Amino acid sequence: MNTTVAGAKGQLGQFYATYSHIIDRVARFIFGILLFAGVNHITGYMERLDSWVVVIGLAVICAFLPTPFLTLFGFALLLAHLSSLSLPVMGVVAVLFLIMFALYFHFTPGHTIMLLLVPIAFWFKIPAVIPIAFGLMGSPAFAYPIACGCIAYYSLRYIHTYAKTFDTSGLAGTMTRISTWIRELFTNKEMWLYIFAFTICLWAVCMIRKRDVAHSWKLATLLGALIDVLILAIGAAVLGVKLNIGVVLLGHLAAIIVGLILEYLFFHVDYKHRESIQFEDDDYVYYVSAVPKVKGNESEQREVKRLTHESETGRSGEDRTERPKNKKPSSQKSKGQQKGKGQQKGKGQQKGKGQSKGKKTPPPAKKQKWENGMTDELLMTQSLRRDLEKEL
């Protein structure tokens, strides 16, 4: 079972390695659609922008641009919708984002995507996915972006609830409403409860997954979800916050499934063959635990093709590539080969390639596609990547 699962993962990895430039663009396109459709769903005040044509158009553009442009277009779309509702509201939301940027995001601009991801996760009722996923894949520093994302969500929810009031009342009414909004934001017990719960969940997941225990990622996912549910339940009871426990539990179930998927993709190890080693030097005693990674189907033989011609390298002219037995060897129609053809019959290999009479001409460099679909360059790039990773 384990080897079948690992084999599937290996094939998935090979497929990605072959088509990564297409898959990356498609992934960015799909993520763009989710992001822009989410923003339209949350806001959607400007009718011209609230259409699938705009969503797909922006997603197509973002598929061919670097990832930060996704966040940029997402914010632009959000502010455009809010400007249609009320300019002071747009100004206040822009100032809110500016405060968040000034206090943290100028250190790590890449994390600004959380300001859009967290509200979208809340809107789809699966907010717990965020702290668990980023606890497994990221670091405890994600607590601040997640907190900012929660603040962004509750701001947008307030605007969504009182959108008509912003729209219909005059400037004085709008400013009063904005003042109430900011006050309620800072005194919103539900928001602070979620921020506290997600922060503790994130830190717990980060801590547990790094422990030297078997199935640490699974433990981190399950315990993180449990801690989050407990904090939310106890906090809701103590603070008098109304939470739909059924929805919360379903959301955490989805978060557990996402955590298990992430473990399968990024941390698939074989705990049955774990080794514990102890050794010492002059200064320390070392206790080392080594857990082998589960790779793809290891019974597949790797085919190595020499890129240099045998006569140049001076090695024996044995071609190590395995060819199907029925096919004739590659075309080198020199006299020497034809003469030796009788000798080659019945043998699966082509011997004496460099031994033909006459001139020693190197065979034309052919790109050979392997059975698994990879080209020579890709093989070399992969092996070089491995070397580079080892050295780094």
Next chain:
Amino acid sequence: MDRKKVKIMTRMAMYEQGPGQRDIQISQFYKKDYASLHMWYALIWLTVGYVLLIGALFFAFSDQLFNHTQLSYYIRLGMGVVIVYVIMLLVYGIASRTFFNSKHTASRNRVKGYMRDVVRIERIYDRKEKR
């Protein structure tokens, strides 16, 4: 084709297309200058963010603020705002300095690895020329 040379050059090309451009820009600074410059940027951003935050809070709670008539209340409030600002300045200053110091060290180490590869390539070319 020299396999070793191709390996090194591929590694160098991958680095140049990835973090290399940023790392080379960072490593042109002295560590102290780089960390100090970005620490000051961080403190300026902190000041901007803090002023906006206090402004937003003032706007939201202006009704409750203007209900008080005693001057001592406003003095205590002002001192509280200043003390929190000073504490945040200290925390941000230390955190940003540490962060940019480690960032400079990491990028410098990567550039060193890249320069080692440059030297290796030069040696390979020298050997070829001598032949």
